[in-house]
């Protein structure tokens with residue numbers, strides 16, 4: 001079998017990818033008021049179109065899912081129209097783009113939201129920590145309100161509607177953000193899910209929200225192969241904690257493996273360094289591995305058969321043409337964490353491509 005590396009073409013059910021590199025979903029906090037992506041994002045994503053697949057920044061399926069300053073949504077005609085310009089710019093450069101749905105659940109502050117209702121979560125368990133607000137500076141995270149059982153179908157329906165909206169805007173598919181301590185992970189994890197109904201308690205109940213969200217997204221898309229999922233087992237970010245992440249995530253992956261999803265995107269974090277080896281055999285479709293990869297380690301992972309795609313985050317912020325640089329062994333520009341979340345073009349669209357072409361020959 002010919003060896004596979006980052007620059008080999010790949011395939012997700014339904015379309016080919018020009019290489020094995022995904023650009024990771026990254027919140028960049030440049031959206032306009034009321035969740036509308038700005039025109040800067042057209043340039044930003046267009047510059048990065050040579051990734052095999054771009055995954056957008058976390059985007060709220062509806063306004064109630066917004067928690068951070070200047071983050072976008074996909075539920076109003078204005079938002080959908082703005083996203084369409086972004087998808088079009090990527091397609092004009094022969095790129096592929098999925099939209100990530102990020103409902104933050106309890107990781108929110110009211111000053112960042114344009115709806116008056118408090119953030120929702122599986123249970124009334126406040127996450128320790130603070131977040132930035134433009135109006136008030138750093139603030140303690142809000143205490144969430146617990147979703148009533150009767151409300152959960154409505155939240156699931158928001159993911160379905162967002163899928164319809166994203167595909168109408170021209171996206172190639174959608175990704176459920178079930179990582180990093182946001183709403184779906186809050187349902188999965190014992191520390192944040194204290195429910196006693198069918199969505200809490202044993203592992204089969206805790207995975208129910210994620211499974212139902214994926215089913216609803218696949219039904220809305222008409223095809224599960226346009227729906228991916230991101231997970232980050234055992235990641236402690238956003239004060240999330242699970243008593244037995246291996247049980248939780250092996251049960252989840254076994255449950256979703258038969259669905260025919262576009263891919264399983266796994267972020268490896270230090271508490272569980274063997275997670276790829278644990279989950280890869282349980283999932284039959286494309287497996288995308290992320291977390292601190294570089295060219296050497298990404299190629300080694302692909303060559304060993306440990307993953308089908310490698311997800312790069314921070315390196316793509318400062319190297320819009322990362323695949324071209326890997327192809328010729330060009331030096332990489334260091335990323336600048338101080339401009340990850342600041343408004344405006346600086347640190348966002350001003351990292352030049354090596355040749356200025358922005359696409360592989």
Ligand SMILES: Cc1cc2nc3c(=O)[nH]c(=O)nc-3n(C[C@H](O)[C@H](O)[C@H](O)COP(=O)(O)O)c2cc1C
Nearest residue numbers: 024025026027057058267291292293312313314340
């Ligand atoms: C500025 C920034 C914003 C991020 N925002 C998101 C996000 O919106 N959704 C998400 O799933 N992960 C987010 N992440 C995590 C990345 O998707 C990725 O998993 C992580 O950076 C590890 O990959 P890396 O080591 O290649 O950067 C973010 C990371 C960074 C650096």
